[in-house]
Amino acid sequence: MHKDVKGMGVHYIYITDDLGIASVFPTIKLKLTDEEYQQVSLLYFSVNEQYVFRKELQILERRFLTQLYVSYTSKDIQATTLSPNEEIEAVLNANTMQRLDFILSGNEEFIEKIKSILFFFDINEVQIQEQFFTE
Secondary structure (H helix, E strand, O other): OOOOOOOOEEEEEEEEOOHHHHHHHEEEHHHHHOOOOEEEEEEEEEEEEEOHHHHHHHHHHHHOOEEEEEEEEHHHHHHHOOOHHHHHHHHHHHOOOEEEEEEEEEOOOHHHHHHHHHHHOOOOOEEEEOOOOOO
């Protein structure tokens, strides 16, 4: 099936931490195999650099070269020295889709920090992915 790429697509931007990745990974796979034209970005923050699903995400990146972007950041989002603004800003600046949907998943502090950063970029509508697991 031919996909209409003239501004009709959706860019799903998932922002997650170690706790939230298990909840968003199945959703990302579904979005990539949907018939609609879309892009998926995953900004994955890990404190311990133990990226769950890393191998699987690398396979998906190869399979969906033009649709999937994954960024791995190995710093503590709670630390005052970390500024994830750069990662988020890069994805926003590179966007080519008509609509952006932000999906956040992770612990409460992480989500609040990311929401405040998105608010700085004038993004007020975000979805919070329900957690499959808890801390």
